[in-house]
Amino acid sequence: MKYDVVIVGAGPAGTVTARFAAESGARVLVIERRQEIGVPVLCGEGVSRKIDDWGMLEGKRWIANKMEGARIFSPDGTMVSLSADMAGNETGYVVYRDIFDQELARQAGKAGAKILMNTNAIGLLKEKEKIIGVKAKQFEEELEIEADIVVGTDGVESKIGQWAGIETRLDPKDLETCCQYTLTNIECKDAFCDFYLGKKIAPGGYIWVFPKGKDIANVGIGVLGNLSEAGMPKKLLDDFISKNPNLKKGFPVRFLAGAVPVANPIESIRDNLILVGDSARQVDPITGGGITHCLEAGKIAGETIGKAVELQQFDKETLSSYETGWKEAFGKKLKRNYMVKEIFLDFDDKTLNMLADSLKDIKFDEISTFGLIKALVLKHPTLLMKLRPLMKISSEA
């Protein structure tokens, strides 16, 4: 088997890359180890409205619920409400990720990409040091798939990057370890994504409640790896649900575990190789959101592949327009938010409560950054010291 490009993993990063590569004339194969694209879902399913601007998804079947905004609850329960515009990356839609992923795959297929299911990558094909394809296993049969470019869209536990010699191992402090129930028989009157913060609630992370409908929500938790212990996320989540009068009534129709990289991005290109999505750590280190980055980076990767095929050049330099492209699109934001994450981790519950108390009455869509900081500091002067590093970052950005 010989293709221009073989893409490992049929999540959003893989299928969007496949679509745009195929549209620009490349012969594309996507391999997926699972038997159904998007299943099992490993995601909180909150996606930004930004995806509307890109028009990559047709129809509305993938939308479960449209959000009006987000609410953040500090450890003492003080609520800060954010409109959809301000809430940014993670609120907009709550989606059905299985349908979402399958719709993106359909588009890739329509563009001419071929998708091979039940096919697990087991190594890279190399000629001396040069990458010339992927070794894979479909059921018990071994396949050698030759391609000029290999794309690793194989998620948080990416092996493709590692096999190509890129340091992909995550430090536990750069991983959110997660689990989530989809609870039915609860009340979700408001279309708000709720976030609960606190060292006792979710160390180094948060608990989320994302309503998928009037009586159903994804209720999940992320705990920072270095602050977690065996089974801690599930224990804390069960505890939270059992103490919440509304959620306590619910019964689960789905339970899942997840792992989200909250790291600095790693190198995303080598000769004959591209990484997109979680495998390249293209995730917002504060929110843990990655879908929009997959779509944005996937499109750039696909177009870069198209050009490389046209030129018949597959070296790192030719592929570098992909890396430059995604870094321009959202690389700075990831870098900045990684620093913000580090600062936030130092905030104790008392500081978070003070912050929330200062912010709770502010109308976010009307206020400037300067006005915001002034309001914060007037109410709780001691916040000034804590916020100084954040102000430094925002003035540099």
Next chain:
Amino acid sequence: MGKPKAIVDRKICLACGGCISVCPQDALYMYGGRALVTEEKCISCAICIRICPIGAISGRNASNEI
């Protein structure tokens, strides 16, 4: 008896991949929709045990006692 090696309870594992991404020895991999340990590579650091959100990984010593 050596130090306990990691073992994944396949009945509990939900294939999130967290353990694979933090293993310093590349001793874990996904197979058949579950994580598996390559025992010869495991150095008993227990990072995977701590990272598992649902407690699916535990230590097992050389005599196979859990």
